[in-house]
Amino acid sequence: MQFDSFADFINMGGYAFYVWLAYGVSFASLATLIVLSMRQQGKVLTEIAKKIAREERLKESRSNKS
Numbered sequence: 001m002q003f004d005s006f007a008d009f010i011n012m013g014g015y016a017f018y019v020w021l022a023y024g025v026s027f028a029s030l031a032t033l034i035v036l037s038m039r040q041q042g043k044v045l046t047e048i049a050k051k052i053a054r055e056e057r058l059k060e061s062r063s064n065k066s
Helices: 006-014 016-065
Strands: none
Touching: 006 016
C-alpha cells in the first residue's frame, strides 16, 4: 500500500489509533521483557558470586582445621 503523503501514512487509512496502539503495546512489552530479563540476570550472577565466595570460605575453613 502506498501513501500519498506522510500525513496519510500516519493516518493509516483511518485506522491510525489501532495500528499505532498495537505498535506501542508491542514495543512496550518487548522493552519491559528486556529490562526485567537484564535485572534478573544481574540477580542470578550476584547469587552465583555469593555462592562461590561461600564455598571458598568453607574450603579454606576446612583446610585450616586439618
